[in-house]
Amino acid sequence: MAARILHRLRHALGGEGGREEREHGGSEAEDCPESSELEDDTEGLSTRLSGTLSFTSHEEEDEEEEGAGEELGEQPQPTGAAAGAEDGGRCWGARTGAAPRGGPRRWQGSPCPVASGLTSPPGAECGGGSLLTRQLQELWRRSRGSLAPQRLLFEVTSASVVSERSSKYVLYTIYLIRSGRFDKAPAIITRRYSDFERLNHRLRYRFSCDMAGVAFPRKRLRRNFTAETIAKRSRAFEQFLSHLHSIAEIRRSPEFLEFFFLQDLRAAQRLTCTGMYREALATWANAYRLQDRLGVCGSGRFLLTLAGLAVCHQELDQLGEAHGCCEQALELLEAQGSHPLLGPFLQAHIHLAWKVGKDKRRSEARLQDLQEAGPPLQQQPTLKECLIKEPLE
Known part of the structure; x- marks a missing residue:
């Protein structure tokens, strides 16, 4: 107690108390005013925070190794920011100095400067620091993914x-x-x-x-x-x-694209017309994958492929798969006011939705609007008729 009073007297008389109190640790420093701790620590703090930040935790490294076969576009959620939020607003940082052998040292869960009483710019809070960290993490992940494009x-x-x-x-x-x-x-x-x-x-x-x-x-x-x-x-x-x-x-040229899938489309159409639906289904499915790899999933050929898949699935009593093909086609036709396959897809979707117990009200409303603006339902061909009559040249 006497030593503490003596330190305070020295600080008041000679202005040297702050430096000597910083040399003492533990509970003695906690009793001093915050200004004596924060006064000349700003330069040292900025030096410690300078350097390269590492936003990858050990848990993230395990997830990256386990998900190495996933698509680059599907990035896992950053665990560092989540851990900081669950830990009562902790911020993440890195220290300078020589890195140990085996890679840079990662520092996790360091207390927020405001909470620890080190230093903080005016108006800064732990929540803002966590938000900035998440933004930097996302930017780093995007830049890492862009280095190896698909x-x-x-x-x-x-x-x-x-x-x-x-x-x-x-x-x-x-x-x-x-x-x-x-x-x-x-x-x-x-x-x-x-x-x-x-x-x-x-x-x-x-x-x-x-x-x-x-x-x-x-x-x-x-x-x-x-x-x-x-x-x-x-x-x-x-x-x-x-x-x-x-x-x-x-x-993007038709010559290049048709080299890959036009032969499959022709073969699948012939098999469908002759009633060989199981063989046709495998050929339609391969044509679907080819167009998907080539990035032409919005073309007329792709809609015809979906029609072939829906017809073959329905003929093979695979109603759930047929319903899914119709839904995918209607999503592609959402922005188009009229298309030769829109009416047949709506009719097939309504029928299949009734069979599998799915909601069909939206398709019924779209079909009613289409009938009011075009020919009646009796004059519209079915999906199979459109598929058989479509010329593939």
């Missing part, structure tokens, strides 16, 4: 020699793979050299300037069916498709 990869997985009555050729199987995501059911096409050659001629005729730097494997007069030639052509076709996909105008 790409479409083309991989020739196999090649087989096909011998027919009057010809012999190599059939290449190509997978369309999106980097950063595991596809349970990959999109697949099988093409021969003549298919690639036809695509190359069509694109060079329309995009002569863009195609000037695109290489294409030349024909060979002999040794076309050796393992060495097939392997070289497989790698060449992968590079050929990747180069085409990197050019925006070619990537």
Whole structure:
């Protein structure tokens, strides 16, 4: 007690009490006014807070390792900010100094400067610091995701020699793979050299300037069916498709897109017309995945694909899946006032919603508005009739 009184007298007389009291820890410093603690600690605090902030906790590292196969667009929620909110408004920070071996040191749950009595700018609160931390975390996550953008990869997985009555050729199987995501059911096409050659001629005729730097494997007069030639052509076709996909105008052209899914659409339509719904369903589903990988899920071909899936699911008594296809199509047609497939999709959706016990009032209202502005219901074709009559050229 006598020592504490002596310290206060020295502070009042010589102005040296603040420095000496800061040298003492524990409960002695708590009894002194806040001004004596905050007076000349600002410079030291700014020095400690300078440096690189680390917003990744150990829990986040575990989550990132476990979710390495997920899409880059689906980022997990930051655990640091959540932990700070649950901990009574704690703020997150980092200290300067040499980092230990094995990576930078991470400091978690450091008390808020206001609560600990260190320093704080006027009007600052712990809630504002936590909000700023969450914003910085989100910015860091977005920048990290932008470093590895999702790409479409083309991989020739196999090649087989096909011998027919009057010809012999190599059939290449190509997978369309999106980097950063595991596809349970990959999109697949099988093409021969003549298919690639036809695509190359069509694109060079329309995009002569863009195609000037695109290489294409030349024909060979002999040794076309050796393992060495097939392997070289497989790698060449992968590079050929990747180069085409990197050019925006070619990537969106009908010639490039139809090379992938037009054959499937034609085959699925023929199978549907002949009543082979199970075989047609698999072909429609592959065409759906191809268009999804290529990013053309709003085109007329994609709506036709949804119609084929809905019809085949309904014929196979898979009513829930058919209802889902109709709902997806109606979402795409939401912004369009009129479309040849809008009426048939509405009729099919209402019928399937009644079968599976789903809400159908909105579709009924849309169908009534459509009938008032167009032909009566009796004159509108069904979804299957539209699917069969649609020409695929």
